[in-house]
Amino acid sequence: MKYKKTYVEVTAKFTQDGAIIPLKILWNDGTSFFVDKVLDVRPAASLKAGGAGIRYTCRINMLETYLFLEENRWFVEEKCI
Amino acid sequence: MDRVILHVDCNKFFASVECLHRPEIRHLPVAVGGSVEKRHGIVLTANGLASARGVKTAMPLWQALNRCPDLVVVPPNYPLYVRFSGLAKSIYCRYTDMVEPFGLDECWLDVTDNVKDIEEGRLLAEEIRQTIKDELGITVSIGVSWNKVFSKLGSDYKKPDAVTVFTRENYKNLIYPLPVRDLLYIGPATEKKLLARGLFSIGDIAESTPEELCSFLGINGYMLHSFASGSEDSPVKNCEHKRGIKSIGNSVTAPRDLVCFEDVKLTFSVLSETVARRLRDSGLKAKSIGISMRNSELKTITRQLSLSFATASERVLLHAAMELFENNTDKPFKIRSIGICAFNLEDENGTVQFDLFGEVKENIKYERLEKTVDRLRCRFGNNCVKKASQMTDMNLTDFDPYEEHKVHPEGWFRL
Numbered sequence: 163m164k165y166k167k168t169y170v171e172v173t174a175k176f177t178q179d180g181a182i183i184p185l186k187i188l189w190n191d192g193t194s195f196f197v198d199k200v201l202d203v204r205p206a207a208s209l210k211a212g213g214a215g216i217r218y219t220c221r222i223n224m225l226e227t228y229l230f231l232e233e234n235r236w237f238v239e240e241k242c243i
Numbered sequence: 244m245d246r247v248i249l250h251v252d253c254n255k256f257f258a259s260v261e262c263l264h265r266p267e268i269r270h271l272p273v274a275v276g277g278s279v280e281k282r283h284g285i286v287l288t289a290n291g292l293a294s295a296r297g298v299k300t301a302m303p304l305w306q307a308l309n310r311c312p313d314l315v316v317v318p319p320n321y322p323l324y325v326r327f328s329g330l331a332k333s334i335y336c337r338y339t340d341m342v343e344p345f346g347l348d349e350c351w352l353d354v355t356d357n358v359k360d361i362e363e364g365r366l367l368a369e370e371i372r373q374t375i376k377d378e379l380g381i382t383v384s385i386g387v388s389w390n391k392v393f394s395k396l397g398s399d400y401k402k403p404d405a406v407t408v409f410t411r412e413n414y415k416n417l418i419y420p421l422p423v424r425d426l427l428y429i430g431p432a433t434e435k436k437l438l439a440r441g442l443f444s445i446g447d448i449a450e451s452t453p454e455e456l457c458s459f460l461g462i463n464g465y466m467l468h469s470f471a472s473g474s475e476d477s478p479v480k481n482c483e484h485k486r487g488i489k490s491i492g493n494s495v496t497a498p499r500d501l502v503c504f505e506d507v508k509l510t511f512s513v514l515s516e517t518v519a520r521r522l523r524d525s526g527l528k529a530k531s532i533g534i535s536m537r538n539s540e541l542k543t544i545t546r547q548l549s550l551s552f553a554t555a556s557e558r559v560l561l562h563a564a565m566e567l568f569e570n571n572t573d574k575p576f577k578i579r580s581i582g583i584c585a586f587n588l589e590d591e592n593g594t595v596q597f598d599l600f601g602e603v604k605e606n607i608k609y610e611r612l613e614k615t616v617d618r619l620r621c622r623f624g625n626n627c628v629k630k631a632s633q634m635t636d637m638n639l640t641d642f643d644p645y646e647e648h649k650v651h652p653e654g655w656f657r658l
Contacts, residue, residue: 205378206378207381209263209380210266
């Protein structure tokens with residue numbers, strides 16, 4: 163399976179203690195995906211898409227997916243069909 | 244207890260960072276190389292696959308492509324490497340504040356206070372190795388020992404993605420058979436001298452007396468003896484330790500040979516702009532200036548002069564550089580690369596001695612003007628104000644050493 167790095171628009175919450183929590187991902191075609199829950203946050207590299215930053219393991223529509231914050235841009239590992 | 248020093252070396256740093264960001268070329272031989280058009284066409288780093296095919300650092304790109312025709316050459320992205328270097332350093336700082344960088348991709352860490360013995364040092368090194376791999380997606384090799392030189396040897400001993408421990412028990416077996424060239428600060432010239440006297444391995448150096456080594460290496464004989472025998476004991480400097488700046492310089496290899504004074508002046512004008520701006524950024528002024536010139540036969544000469552007053556003005560630097568150049572070059576010439584270096588530095592707020600002819604007053608006026616331009620460039624980018632003279636030959640002046648050349652070589656000898 164091949165993946166590509168896809169930058170996405172994200173709506174996020176900045177908490178009082180400085181944490182950033184993603185709430186909604188806006189896909190390129192205009193579809194919105196709401197983040198049900200953030201399961202894990204850690205610095206990590208994305209070997210699949212290529213990059214490194216803060217990795218959010220998110221549950222979206224019952225599926226677990228990674229969302230990366232690389233400096234000031236968000237990206238996901240998109241499967242290439 | 245002995246100190247526990249780690250030396251972390253990011254393997255094939257530039258190439259690894261590029262391969263991380265471009266999964267599509269990860270399985271191919273890759274080299275990071277400068278632009279051939281601008282005559283910076285050498286291999287800066289090659290990945291493992293390219294190295295295995297004979298591509299080496301500093302090799303001209305044409306030669307690398309001859310050895311490995313399917314080599315993928317990618318241009319360097321220094322801001323990205325600086326970012327990764329900073330990320331790696333922030334990981335090291337989780338374990339100790341005694342972190343001393345040695346270039347962008349290497350660091351020494353003194354973890355003596357965090358571990359009971361060298362075995363715990365090894366475990367810590369394994370943890371750091373894994374953390375870098377998980378968080379940055381690149382591999383490191385780590386040397387663990389009781390001094391900086393042996394830990395550096397350790398990080399070179401086994402690559403990539405490995406930890407090597409040199410203890411007081413095993414170092415003679417492992418280090419002494421290594422060739423002299425593996426030791427820090429032994430380059431081709433010193434190697435030649437050592438081999439001529441029958442010193443082939445690090446053990447041979449360690450078993451000679453310092454006086455013997457000094458008889459043909461001068462004062463460096465003492466240093467090399469301490470390096471080889473494990474008695475070197477310099478401390479790992481705290482990462483907060485700010486080094487005193489002794490000189491500020493920039494140089495460039497021109498896209499074509501410089502053949503007239505006008506070419507040289509144009510190139511010097513870009514370089515002096517950057518050197519002066521870096522002086523002002525650091526709150527310094529220079530009392531001496533040096534230039535270096537390398538001709539098309541790769542012969543380099545350097546010349547320097549003292550100024551009658553300290554300056555941070557590009558105008559004064561350029562004038563002095565041209566004076567030096569004109570007095571030390573015979574026509575016709577073919578210059579491949581030139582550089583300007585400002586040294587003998589003083590605080591910009593130091594006392595000023597005015598002169599009879601108003602030169603110092605003029606200098607202050609220029610510095611004020613240039614500081615105003617600095618502020619404009621800070622707000623609107625480096626190209627918002629440009630000298631009209633530099634636009635007469637954009638081919639020569641189309642480089643920005645202020646932004647592009649921020650990666651500085653490191654030396655062992657420093658403040």
